[in-house]
Amino acid sequence: MENRYRNDFPKLHQEGYVYLDSAATSLKPQSVIDAVTHYNQHLSANVHRGVYFESYEATRLYEESRQIIAEFIGSQIEEIVYTRGATGALNFVATAYGLPTLQEGDEIIVSELEHHSQLLPWQAVCAKTKAKLIYLPLNAQGRITVDGFKQVLSSKTKIVALTYVSNVFGFLTPVEEIIKLAHQVNAVVVLDAAQAIQHVTIDVKKLDVDFLAFSGHKMLGPTGIGVLYGKKQLLSRLEPIEYGGDMNDAVGKYTSEWKDIPHRFEAGTMPIAEVIGLGEAVKYLKHVGLDQIEHDTTRLYRYTVQQLKKIDGIQIYNEFSDAGIIAFNLIGVHPHDAASFYAEQQVCLRAGHHCAQLVIQWLGIEACLRASMYFYNTFHDCDQFIKTTKEAVSFFKSVGF
Amino acid sequence: MENRYRNDFPKLHQEGYVYLDSAATSLKPQSVIDAVTHYNQHLSANVHRGVYFESYEATRLYEESRQIIAEFIGSQIEEIVYTRGATGALNFVATAYGLPTLQEGDEIIVSELEHHSQLLPWQAVCAKTKAKLIYLPLNAQGRITVDGFKQVLSSKTKIVALTYVSNVFGFLTPVEEIIKLAHQVNAVVVLDAAQAIQHVTIDVKKLDVDFLAFSGHKMLGPTGIGVLYGKKQLLSRLEPIEYGGDMNDAVGKYTSEWKDIPHRFEAGTMPIAEVIGLGEAVKYLKHVGLDQIEHDTTRLYRYTVQQLKKIDGIQIYNEFSDAGIIAFNLIGVHPHDAASFYAEQQVCLRAGHHCAQLVIQWLGIEACLRASMYFYNTFHDCDQFIKTTKEAVSFFKSVGF
Amino acid sequence: MSQLENLYREVIMEHYKNPRNKGLVNDPSYTTIHIKNPSCGDDITVQSKLVGNYIDDCRQDGHGCSICCSSASVLTETMIGKTKEQAQLIATNYLKMVKNQPFDETIDLEEASVYTGIRQFPARVKCASIAWMAFLDTLKKEE
Amino acid sequence: MSQLENLYREVIMEHYKNPRNKGLVNDPSYTTIHIKNPSCGDDITVQSKLVGNYIDDCRQDGHGCSICCSSASVLTETMIGKTKEQAQLIATNYLKMVKNQPFDETIDLEEASVYTGIRQFPARVKCASIAWMAFLDTLKKEE
């Protein structure tokens, strides 16, 4: 087996399975699956309030994951808030920070590359506060650039809400410079790292980013869990937006007091098994190393794009992805038709607007195919994908497309 | 083995493990654990947007769970909204329904039995809308009664937010009559069924309840998933409070459209493995049967209370629980001290205020012990509990308490 | 022959490339229903016109994959001239067939029977369904 | 002897039943810190008074389990009369000991050393810690 990690992923033991949809959700290594099962099977106790072993151990693992995640992105432990996903985290920032802070005429800078989970919460906040969404101009390739950002940054900018890596093009946003510029006008920067955390080494302190959101299930972890990083001094100022068990101190009939961050924002029974699984996922990512991951993914990506370009009847929309994503179409074939062809060959990729309708509109198309690779893919996977693409082109030609 | 379900619960294979903390979280049968593992291991694909087998199958299972849950409580499929737990569901109702509906002077009826997850969201809504929280008087036992409810119901009542079964006393609320009375003044009834769904057969149509919330992890299911039932005509009127992938139709730069219920309220990647596991949990509950569950649990409970009452130095706070919960203390021993004694004997129970500080205040105590049983417990478990209690009483006496 | 080849039969391709009754009319005697499948961008509008108890006309427009567009075209051809009851019967049985549910096989689905191959592609059933669902909704709306 | 018997040693029980320096004073020369452990209702307030570099007085009040209340009492007796540096050294090492972390065993924890048994009860470490954490915070607050 040419890929030394492949064996750790039970789904990849399936003969002929070519998984090229990691940008939608990643496969899970055995260690993550086992961590979830361990909780379900051997602990199955609630956290934070039990004296018996299982409850204590579940609590320990729950908080240990927080430490693992904090170290992974260079934050303090209490700056890590568990959420139900990147979507939950971004909605939290929009509601808990955006809504009470913004006023009529204030501006929020976004881009047409945003995933709906980073776009729609801010649309909603704008509808309520009369703040304005400002779209930075993408460059001809479809990238967010510092130049484009400068064109829209102003003293009215209060929030900059951008994707760190686009989920359709895989383009990396020049976040370092954007954050510096944003801070010069005292704007707060909210990064959607759902497609970045699994590809790029992130150091939130070096970046000086204010809020950063990501999902467990795209970084080898379980579904149902995500993370919001927030700077301590920002988080400490926020009121909770969900209330319930475990986030409060004294409760009175008419008023109550909250715990400190981060527990203040974790109301009710949290996804305990999933938190523990996410800690294990981060351990696995560290074990492989993000540099290695990027090296391997990039090699596969470059090779595949080169091969793909040779095929007549293919249109590629993002020739220079930074994160192993190929957005493309078979010319004249609706991507939904094409996807069925791939599916029949066990080549798993995605057709649609990828929850990013604005960039699909920007491209002037209805929808596209997206193949996304990760370090557990192989050249063999890429070859299968290429081969299937060629067959698809001729198949659809043959039936009359 | 006297209990024919016990073998289905891997945690109970552990020699000497006496689990009496099911009100905090239930143990999980193998079928639920396997359903989660199956998704993680053999599917690991995102839902609703993929054409390949794994994605389609994950979607099918995800929506099938909704149907299973709908049948379980007698609702229509689209009235089942997945949330991250009962806490998430109750916060949703408070924010999406309460906040835009309530006005100064409107009243919300609650009780001192409420879990913080049903109390604090309404406190927060009252702070924002100037509506008033009205506490119905509990009877001498600590029960919610129809009489007590009538004393506070008025034309000002807009929302009735009550627990279906109390998590400290296990008392069943007379919900049928309360709902009828509430509807006579056009109030909307929000029931917290987190401790009811695993004990009581619920038919939302017969009850005519407006909203009902529960958690997966207390009903044999995984952590990280819960359910909000809402009447179709109510849900249809609500705006989403979280925005993101998969809950929208057309997205424009400045305005967007939402899908129909229930998907409108399920933004972003949902806890897919957990939803599938919850469907399996409901199947298991149906397989055992709620009547059987109640029969078995009640038998254990009655026996245990009888034995417990014979021990000198014990105070029981809820002699007639409807749901296998015993709230008690060793007289003169702080429950946290006592809990360590039980923990040493692998008798797992909980010490504290059980996220229901108001009822602890109502009792005039600092905290208490709670032993909660379920159908997978045995008389042997009860005997161990009794024996340990006796030993605890004499131990604490011997060291000078 | 792969299942996909089986699906993309001549009839389907012919309707995809030469859609019948395409383009909407601005005429209040028509009932119009618009259905979207936002996950893939399928977007179909169907119009029907009842005269007495007969489907006097049926029109469609929109965009989407070949299955979606062709099935809209096939729909219109199938429905024009049918009684309302016949139309409903055909449409409900068509929808059952594509969903791989038991249906009344004695009912002649005419050209629409070529969509039987979609049953092998559960993820595409919605594509074959939305025009037909929209059509049924136009009849309901008229009531 | 069970681990629990080992924990509930006479010293602990004695302080639990006869708490020293209990009751707060309303005196601005004292620094006051209040800490709660909301999950079990433990609730402790600690006051310290520095005169020059010495802990001139230390007081405590609150309620909670025996470990929590006794350790608050032991704290006050241990601290009164120490220099600020000595006090900090003892408190940080005590906290390390109960958390089962490496600590400087050459430092005399005096009566507080009886809490070594808490290491067998990780769920109770917080009970033994909060008064001592509150004490350290009073010193920090004074700076």
Ligand SMILES: Cc1ncc(COP(=O)(O)O)c(C=O)c1O
């Ligand atoms: C009565 C009651 N309501 C609500 C909740 C909150 O449920 P969860 O913590 O799963 O969100 C609980 C459980 O702690 C409960 O017992």
Ligand SMILES: Cc1ncc(COP(=O)(O)O)c(C=O)c1O
């Ligand atoms: C760039 C980006 N942001 C946000 C999200 C939302 O993440 P989730 O659906 O896990 O909440 C996704 C994934 O779909 C994404 O690709």
